[in-house]
Amino acid sequence: MMRAVIHLLLHVAVPGGVARVFFGKVFLRAWLIMLATMLVDLDHLFADPVYDPGRCSIGFHPLHQYPVMLLYGALALWPKTRLVGVGLVIHMLLDGIDCLWMQYEN
Numbered sequence: 494m495m496r497a498v499i500h501l502l503l504h505v506a507v508p509g510g511v512a513r514v515f516f517g518k519v520f521l522r523a524w525l526i527m528l529a530t531m532l533v534d535l536d537h538l539f540a541d542p543v544y545d546p547g548r549c550s551i552g553f554h555p556l557h558q559y560p561v562m563l564l565y566g567a568l569a570l571w572p573k574t575r576l577v578g579v580g581l582v583i584h585m586l587l588d589g590i591d592c593l594w595m596q597y598e599n
């Protein structure tokens with residue numbers, strides 16, 4: 494339970510921190526765009542159960558596969574799609590940390 498709450502907070506706070514440090518005056522807009530990338534978790538709707546705290550998202554859900562992550566990294570390279578790409582890369586990193594953490598919990 495605690496891990497799930499911290500995970501969710503990180504999904505909000507880390508993009509906020511990155512926006513604050515790297516995006517100066519437009520930080521709020523940058524943060525909101527990165528928050529919107531949490532929509533990739535909509536791929537959980539194809540899973541049963543939709544949410545399982547003991548399941549690692551990485552490599553399980555369709556938008557959390559390694560090949561798709563290369564695309565997220567590529568999006569981060571172009572200025573126009575950078576925020577979406579960076580937001581998605583942060584998301585995958587945080588989900589990955591969550592997977593490592595759950596291994597130590599069990």
Ligand SMILES: [Zn+2]
Nearest residue numbers: 534550584588
């Ligand atoms: Zn996720």
